Amino acid sequence: MTGAAALLAFLGQQALMKGQGLLDVSLFESDAFSFAFIVSFVAGAALFGSAFLIPSFALSVLAFTPTEAGLLLLPSGALFIGSLLMAAFLIQVRRVPPFATGPFGILAIMGAMWMLSGSTAESGADDMMAAILLRGLGLGLLFLSITLISFGSLDRRTLAAGIGLFNTGRQLGGLMGVAALQTLIDHNVAANVVALGANVTAGGSMPLERLMTTAATLTAKGLEAAAASRAATSLLSRTVTGQSTVIAYDTAFTAVALLFVIAAPVLVGIKIGLSRRRMARAVRHRGGWLPPAQLAKAHVGGWPSARRHSVHRP
Numbered sequence: 422m423t424g425a426a427a428l429l430a431f432l433g434q435q436a437l438m439k440g441q442g443l444l445d446v447s448l449f450e451s452d453a454f455s456f457a458f459i460v461s462f463v464a465g466a467a468l469f470g471s472a473f474l475i476p477s478f479a480l481s482v483l484a485f486t487p488t489e490a491g492l493l494l495l496p497s498g499a500l501f502i503g504s505l506l507m508a509a510f511l512i513q514v515r516r517v518p519p520f521a522t523g524p525f526g527i528l529a530i531m532g533a534m535w536m537l538s539g540s541t542a543e544s545g546a547d548d549m550m551a552a553i554l555l556r557g558l559g560l561g562l563l564f565l566s567i568t569l570i571s572f573g574s575l576d577r578r579t580l581a582a583g584i585g586l587f588n589t590g591r592q593l594g595g596l597m598g599v600a601a602l603q604t605l606i607d608h609n610v611a612a613n614v615v616a617l618g619a620n621v622t623a624g625g626s627m628p629l630e631r632l633m634t635t636a637a638t639l640t641a642k643g644l645e646a647a648a649a650s651r652a653a654t655s656l657l658s659r660t661v662t663g664q665s666t667v668i669a670y671d672t673a674f675t676a677v678a679l680l681f682v683i684a685a686p687v688l689v690g691i692k693i694g695l696s697r698r699r700m701a702r703a704v705r706h707r708g709g710w711l712p713p714a715q716l717a718k719a720h721v722g723g724w725p726s727a728r729r730h731s732v733h734r735p
Contacts, residue, residue, distance in 0.1 A: 432446070445579060445586070448575070452698065453574040454574055454575065454583060455695055456688075456692055457570040458571065458587060458590045459688065460567045460688060461567050461591045462591065462593065463680065464567060465590065465591035465593070465595040465598065466677075466680060467598070467677055468560060469595025469599050470598035470601075471534060471556055471677055473599045473603075474537075474602060474674060474677065475490075475493060475549070476490035476493060477670075478540065479493055482540075482542055482666055482667055483542070483545070494553065496557070497556055497557035498557060499557070500554050500561070501558075501560050501561045502561070503561070504526075504558045504559075504562050507561070507562075508522045508562050508565040512565070512569065519570050520566060521566075522565065523562070523563055523566035523567060525559070526562030526563025526564070526566065527559065527563060528559070529562065530559035530563065530681070531559075531678045531682070532552075532555055533556035533559060534552075534674050534675070534677040534678035535674075535675070535678045536555070537552045537553075538674035542664070542667050568587070571583065598680075605669075605672065605673055606669045609665075610666055613666075613668050613669060614661060614662060617664060621657065631653075635649075635653035635657070636649040636652075637649075
């Protein structure tokens with residue numbers, strides 16, 4: 422709460438400085454930049470969140486070394502660069518609109534996270550590689566799209582400030598996404614341990630059989646009966662914790678996949694709101710008058726009030 426209050430106070434202070442502060446908030450008067458900034462915030466959460474989850478899962482569950490966990494994402498980076506070049510070719514050479522590649526990037530990221538949500542403790546790098554490569558493809562298609570939309574409406578004077586704000590939004594979204602995912606994992610691990618532990622009771626046939634089999638195996642290897650029983654109980658507890666962790670990470674992967682499903686209607690609503698704001702500014706700029714064609718368009722777009730307040734020229 423303190424951090425959120427400090428952030429709002431800082432943004433308010435920057436807004437009062439009329440573009441003379443650290444941040445030029447007047448850039449948000451551009452509807453294209455405002456929308457792309459919000460999309461970059463959401464995409465940053467997906468980018469940093471997935472980049473955090475994949476190596477963390479490899480380290481915590483699959484017992485990878487830090488080097489192996491880092492190498493796991495390396496092919497994704499190569500495909501990310503390739504998708505950037507492909508998107509640039511489509512936009513510059515084939516004249517594809519910049520916004521056209523964005524939905525494909527979103528769908529690719531969602532598909533990759535959905536595939537990773539089925540990972541288990543027995544998964545390996547080969548099992549996860551298809552999803553990781555699909556993630557890299559989607560990130561390249563998405564980020565080039567929103568970058569071109571963001572900076573296409575800015576002039577040279579405001580371009581540097583726009584780049585800084587765009588990167589700030591992406592970084593802020595990424596940091597909040599990582600924090601939210603780590604909190605989700607911690608809470609889910611604790612809840613899953615309780616849920617699974619409730620079914621592992623001393624009188625249950627399957628847990629008892631598991632304990633007896635493990636204890637017998639340890640006794641055959643030279644442990645005393647009492648020590649073997651304690652070790653068997655410890656191993657069963659570790660198994661429950663491990664499965665709880667797997668379920669928690671699978672839930673986090675699913676959360677990243679569903680992020681865009683939840684954000685999509687919100688982004689559409691924001692886009693409609695920004696379009697209405699632009700139309701209202703156009704009405705005020707023309708002194709309350711709109712040409713008949715634009716007036717009809719404003720009415721169809723959900724602005725019947727524009728017709729009531731318009732004054733037609735004689």
